[in-house]
Amino acid sequence: MRASNEHFGLSEEQQQLKLVARKFAQEQIAPIAAQLDERSEFPRDLIKEGHSLGLMNLVQPVEFGGTGLSYHDACLVIEEIAAGCAGVATSMVVNDLALLPILIGGTAEQKKLFIEPIASSGGLASFCLTEPGSGSDAGGLSTSLAIEGEDLVLNGTKQWITNGGVADQYTVFATIDRSKKHKGICCVVVPAGAKGLSTGHHENKLGQRCSNTVQVRFDNVRVPKQNLIGKLGEGFSIAMKTLDGSRPMTASIAVGIAQAALSHATTYATERKQFGQPIGSFQSIQAMLADMATHIEAARLLTLRSSALLDQGLSASMESSMAKRFAADMAMQVTTDAVQIYGGYGYTKDYPVEKLMRDAKLMQIYEGTSQIQRLVIARELVAQLSKK
Numbered sequence: 001m002r003a004s005n006e007h008f009g010l011s012e013e014q015q016q017l018k019l020v021a022r023k024f025a026q027e028q029i030a031p032i033a034a035q036l037d038e039r040s041e042f043p044r045d046l047i048k049e050g051h052s053l054g055l056m057n058l059v060q061p062v063e064f065g066g067t068g069l070s071y072h073d074a075c076l077v078i079e080e081i082a083a084g085c086a087g088v089a090t091s092m093v094v095n096d097l098a099l100l101p102i103l104i105g106g107t108a109e110q111k112k113l114f115i116e117p118i119a120s121s122g123g124l125a126s127f128c129l130t131e132p133g134s135g136s137d138a139g140g141l142s143t144s145l146a147i148e149g150e151d152l153v154l155n156g157t158k159q160w161i162t163n164g165g166v167a168d169q170y171t172v173f174a175t176i177d178r179s180k181k182h183k184g185i186c187c188v189v190v191p192a193g194a195k196g197l198s199t200g201h202h203e204n205k206l207g208q209r210c211s212n213t214v215q216v217r218f219d220n221v222r223v224p225k226q227n228l229i230g231k232l233g234e235g236f237s238i239a240m241k242t243l244d245g246s247r248p249m250t251a252s253i254a255v256g257i258a259q260a261a262l263s264h265a266t267t268y269a270t271e272r273k274q275f276g277q278p279i280g281s282f283q284s285i286q287a288m289l290a291d292m293a294t295h296i297e298a299a300r301l302l303t304l305r306s307s308a309l310l311d312q313g314l315s316a317s318m319e320s321s322m323a324k325r326f327a328a329d330m331a332m333q334v335t336t337d338a339v340q341i342y343g344g345y346g347y348t349k350d351y352p353v354e355k356l357m358r359d360a361k362l363m364q365i366y367e368g369t370s371q372i373q374r375l376v377i378a379r380e381l382v383a384q385l386s387k388k
């Protein structure tokens with residue numbers, strides 16, 4: 001099925017980019033998505049192939065080995081990949097999430113040192129913010145950072161870390177003084193081989209099962225001072241700015257999942273016959289398909305609008321949260337409706353829609369729950385009011 005981005009004035013180059021991503025997703029990812037899901041198998045070969053096609057490190061500048069896309073164009077690519085498999089898309093997109101703090105807060109030398117080797121080699125990076133005791137309350141984290149001579153020493157545990165265990169480098173948020181709350185948080189780059197860094201088991205998740213989600217532990221991990229990104233205490237602001245940038249990309253994963261569900265459900269509705277006619281000829285099914293398509297389009301537009309603001313260097317905190325919130329909740333509803341259209345068959349692993357429904361659930365949880373997105377939006381509304 002044709003996604004309606006084509007009618008939003010995409011240049012030939014953008015259409016070509018989407019086609020490359022679509023071909024990769026439909027020919028290489030989709031055929032093995034169910035198998036990866038079943039086995040909880042990390043898609044290392046697909047990621048390598050995605051990197052060689054220029055479909056990773058999307059918003060990292062070309063001079064540092066990235067693809068150098070705008071946020072808008074990155075979203076076009078991500079939607080296509082996610083329509084093949086959201087777990088694969090998450091595994092690929094997390095590189096941008098983990099490298100963005102360095103792009104946002106690092107010096108030119110640090111960008112060369114920490115972005116370039118990962119982006120140019122097809123390496124993997126992980127973003128370590130969440131902890132067992134601090135999820136939504138990111139400012140309440142407790143992993144500690146101490147300065148000892150010329151070194152930084154990290155101690156603590158990070159939870160739900162995507163690409164943990166398979167990453168070559170970790171972007172870690174830790175506190176120099178917990179009593180300072182968010183003002184004590186710092187951002188540090190840690191190579192995977194650092195002594196004292198260890199990872200837990202691959203979590204047995206409901207959806208997006210092929211993406212590697214683990215606990216990462218830091219036991220007196222020592223890195224040089226040059227691995228500190230930004231100033232001491234600037235880490236929280238760097239993390240929040242990073243999430244502003246990454247949430248539209250995450251929203252695109254949700255749009256891709258929902259688009260895949262709609263495509264399957266529409267095809268099924270024309271093939272499945274009941275009462276002597278295709279179920280798609282009944283108004284109740286038509287109304288479901290129409291609503292699904294309309295809500296997908298609305299989420300896509302929010303995603304492209306928030307990414308366009310980022311591309312203009314404008315603040316997009318509220319719009320990024322709107323896109324992430326709406327797209328995540330929309331994907332949950334659309335995939336649930338797709339299962340409903342398939343009826344009993346949709347509830348089995350013989351058809352693709354139950355996986356999409358399981359994959360969609362994570363969209364409402366990671367990179368800030370739908371509840372946290374609403375909090376960001378509401379706070380921004382109040383802040384705007386007080387500026388008037």
Ligand code: CAA
Nearest residue numbers: 129135136137138139162182237240241317366367368372
């Ligand atoms: N940009 C820059 N600075 C920002 C900011 C932004 N978008 N948002 C807040 N700040 C600043 C504030 O201005 C404030 O600064 P001052 O102290 O100088 O005034 C400071 O940060 C604290 O702000 P808040 O009072 O708003 O902070 P808070 O503690 O109330 O929490 C929050 C804010 C929005 C709830 C935040 O904690 C949050 O986003 N939580 C969700 C965390 C999250 O998304 N985690 C996802 C992990 S990554 C993941 O899941 C990915 C994966 O593996 C795939």
